[in-house]
Amino acid sequence: xxxxxxxxxxxxxxxxxxxxxxxxxxxxxxxxxxxxxxxxxxxxxxxxxxxxxxxxxxxxxxxxxxxxxxxxxxxxxxxxxxxxxxxxxxxxxxxxxxxxxxxxxxxxxxxxxxxxxxxxxxxxxxxxxxxxxxxxxxxxxxxxxxxxxxxxxxxxxxxxxxxxxxxxxxxxxxxxxxxxxxxxxxxxxxxxxxxxxxxxxxxxxxxxxxxxxxxxxxxxxxxxxxxxxxxxxxxxxxxxxxxxxxxxxxxxxxxxxxxxxxxxxxxxxxxxxxxxxxxxxxxx
Numbered sequence: 001x002x003x004x005x006x007x008x009x010x011x012x013x014x015x016x017x018x019x020x021x022x023x024x025x026x027x028x029x030x031x032x033x034x035x036x037x038x039x040x041x042x043x044x045x046x047x048x049x050x051x052x053x054x055x056x057x058x059x060x061x062x063x064x065x066x067x068x069x070x071x072x073x074x075x076x077x078x079x080x081x082x083x084x085x086x087x088x089x090x091x092x093x094x095x096x097x098x099x100x101x102x103x104x105x106x107x108x109x110x111x112x113x114x115x116x117x118x119x120x121x122x123x124x125x126x127x128x129x130x131x132x133x134x135x136x137x138x139x140x141x142x143x144x145x146x147x148x149x150x151x152x153x154x155x156x157x158x159x160x161x162x163x164x165x166x167x168x169x170x171x172x173x174x175x176x177x178x179x180x181x182x183x184x185x186x187x188x189x190x191x192x193x194x195x196x197x198x199x200x201x202x203x204x205x206x207x208x209x210x211x212x213x214x215x216x217x218x219x220x221x222x223x224x225x226x227x228x229x230x231x232x233x234x235x236x237x238x239x240x241x242x243x244x245x246x247x248x249x250x251x252x253x254x255x256x257x258x259x260x261x262x263x264x265x266x267x268x269x270x271x272x273x274x275x276x277x278x279x280x281x282x283x284x
Contacts, residue, residue, distance in 0.1 A: 034258065041251040048247050063248040067256070074235050074253065081231040084146050085214040088153035092210045093203060096161025101191055103162065104169035105177075119163040122156055126219045129155060137224055144226030152220040157210040164209075168202025169195060204271035212261055232257045 039055075040048060041064070047057040067074050103115065133152060134143070142148030172195050180190035196203070218233040225234060236253045239246050 037251045037254050037258075040247055041255050043248060045248060063252040066249055067252055074232065074256070076228075077230050077232050077235045078256070080146055080149075080225075080229055081215060081233075084149040084153065084229075084231060085211050087146070087150040088157050088214045089207055089210040091150070091154060092157040092161040093207050095158060096165045096206060097196065097203065099162045100165030100167075101169050101195065103166040105174075115163060115166065118159045122159040122163070126156070130219065130223050134223055143224055144229050146229050148224050149220060149229060149231070152224055153214045153217065157213060160213075161206050161210060164206045165199070165202060168199045168206075171202075172198050201271045204268050208264060208268060211264070215257070215261060 042059040042061070043054070043057055044060050044062065047054045066072075103111065103118075133155065137143050137148050137152075142151065176194050176198065177190045180194040181187065185193065216233065217231070218237070221231045221234050222237070225231060232253065236250060236257065239250045239253065
């Protein structure tokens with residue numbers, strides 16, 4: 001019995017070795033495509049169009065030059081992605097913090113039902129809302145506009161932000177809010193000066209998740225955007241045609257799309273980890 005327990009114990013050397021191998025395989029599985037995309041983005045066309053993978057080559061910036069120069073520059077699409085992502089994220093955070101705080105302090109039997117209804121709108125598949133949104137946007141003149149994309153992103157980001165911020169605010173002791181009000185703060189001042197600064201890690205976590213969703217979106221952009229409002233994911237899709245695929249430019253677009261999100265994650269990693277570990281998300 002003791003031998004079996006020792007074999008199954010997490011502290012057993014064999015368990016540590018197996019865990020190390022598993023983690024190494026997961027890291028390779030995640031990083032290998034990114035590394036290959038990085039290498040291909042700096043390859044000349046002659047090194048890409050080979051029957052066997054080429055590792056030794058002279059790096060070139062030609063793929064990035066083609067992306068940002070000439071009549072097919074992706075600069076306007078980068079601007080559209082930035083405006084749509086940041087616009088929807090800022091609105092989601094402002095409204096999500098206010099609504100989440102109100103939901104976390106609300107004392108009612110209907111609180112759980114309301115919380116579930118809010119997050120259930122986020123669970124719906126994108127395909128289920130594209131058609132009704134398209135009809136509404138066409139009537140309002142929001143097709144082929146960045147404003148339309150921001151509103152479309154809000155349909156999914158805002159319920160998520162409200163539900164998540166409600167959980168984060170629920171982790172803040174109510175005694176802090178009560179003490180601030182006893183010192184003369186109004187309910188809003190107690191929220192703004194005491195509760196919100198305490199929940200900054202949660203705000204950062206929610207903001208990062210919202211901006212990643214908006215930045216990587218392809219479904220909404222393909223349905224509602226046009227020549228004047230295309231985003232980076234749409235640009236990547238346009239490089240895959242019936243006549244072939246420009247792998248060099250496609251990997252360059254992939255880097256331009258991936259690197260900003262990676263940098264954001266690295267810059268706010270401390271707040272992100274703290275926010276994700278604030279406790280289980282509940283609907284109480």
